[in-house]
Amino acid sequence: DQQVKQNSPSLSVQEGRISILNCDYTNSMFDYFLWYKKYPAEGPTFLISISSIKDKNEDGRFTVFLNKSAKHLSLHIVPSQPGDSAVYFCAARGMNYGGSQGNLIFGKGTKLSVKP
Amino acid sequence: DSGVTQTPKHLITATGQRVTLRCSPRSGDLSVYWYQQSLDQGLQFLIQYYNGEERAKGNILERFSAQQFPDLHSELNLSSLELGDSALYFCASSRGTDNEKLFFGSGTQLSVL
Numbered sequence: 001d002q003q004v005k006q007n008s009p010s011l012s013v014q015e016g017r018i019s020i021l022n023c024d025y026t027n028s029m030f031d032y033f034l035w036y037k038k039y040p041a042e043g044p045t046f047l048i049s050i051s052s053i054k055d056k057n058e059d060g061r062f063t064v065f066l067n068k069s070a071k072h073l074s075l076h077i078v079p080s081q082p083g084d085s086a087v088y089f090c091a092a093r094g095m096n097y098g099g100s101q102g103n104l105i106f107g108k109g110t111k112l113s114v115k116p
Numbered sequence: 117d118s119g120v121t122q123t124p125k126h127l128i129t130a131t132g133q134r135v136t137l138r139c140s141p142r143s144g145d146l147s148v149y150w151y152q153q154s155l156d157q158g159l160q161f162l163i164q165y166y167n168g169e170e171r172a173k174g175n176i177l178e179r180f181s182a183q184q185f186p187d188l189h190s191e192l193n194l195s196s197l198e199l200g201d202s203a204l205y206f207c208a209s210s211r212g213t214d215n216e217k218l219f220f221g222s223g224t225q226l227s228v229l
Contacts (some may be wrong), residue, residue: 004158032216043206043220044119044159089158093215103149103172104215106159 003027004092006107013069014115019077021110026071028090034104035064035075038087047088048075080114087111119143122207122221130229134195137224139208141188147171148190149210149218150182154203165190197228219227 004083005024013019027030031052036044037052050064050073063076077084087109094102119142141148150162161174165184176182177184179197184190194201204225208218 002158002178006158034217036220041222043120043208043222045118045216045220049216102215103161103164103174104218105161106151108156108158 002107003030003094004090004105004107005087006110008110010110010111010113012113012115013080015082016079017039019075019080019084019112020116021075021077021090021112023073023075023107024071024081025073025092027092027094028068028071030094030105032093033064033066033073034091035062036089036091036106037084038089038109044089057073077112080112082114084115085112086116118219118221120207120209120219120221122205122224124224125206126225126227127153128193128229129197129229131197131199133197133228134193135226137192137194137205137207137226139190139192139207139209139221141190141207142219145209145211145219147210147213148184148188148224149208150176150190150192150202151206151208151220153206159206162192164213186196194226199228202226202228211213 013065034049035047038044090102090107121140144145147169162176164172174199182192204223
């Protein structure tokens with residue numbers, strides 16, 4: 001069963017508008033969340049993260065929102081640019097038995113296309 | 117450029133064969149992670165090494181094994197290959213073990229025919 005879900009395989013937005021990518025998770029023990037961006041023929045690159053003790057983190061055009069009660073996070077890109085066209089992966093960090101930090105669990109990704 | 121080097125970029129082989137994927141982490145990084153991305157799947161965690169020792173294990177098949185050498189490079193060995201093993205295999209590295217920010221290589225595309 002998927003613990004991290006990105007229910008939209010693709011998203012298309014106009015340049016200059018807001019892109020909102022969504023991610024849902026099932027495990028309330030996740031303590032850290034990240035977004036990665038992936039261009040074709042490249043590996044994923046880190047974009048932005050948020051700790052479970054926060055509900056918002058902002059970095060330039062990128063903002064991540066965390067709603068723990070809904071087990072939902074979202075990535076907002078404002079304004080969207082054609083260079084933002086990529087696959088975006090949501091990831092969550094679990095906790096191992098005994099309390100140590102666990103590995104990252106990734107969603108399947110959402111392909112964002114920003115049209116000029 | 118993430119600083120993580122994976123070789124080869126592409127690998128085509130036949131069922132039943134064995135292959136080795138190689139990864140050199142970023143300078144100074146002690147942790148190496150292996151992930152598998154199959155068609156329409158997210159990145160599946162396989163295994164993590166930290167400073168030469170196995171740190172965590174994910175959904176890694178018994179036919180697969182890995183190791184991290186004293187110079188910190190890592191190899192992922194895949195044996196008795198099946199068609200379903202065709203996937204993109206990523207290596208990532210990080211400074212410590214906290215899984216907060218991983219740097220990924222560009223991957224090895226494995227095709228089993």
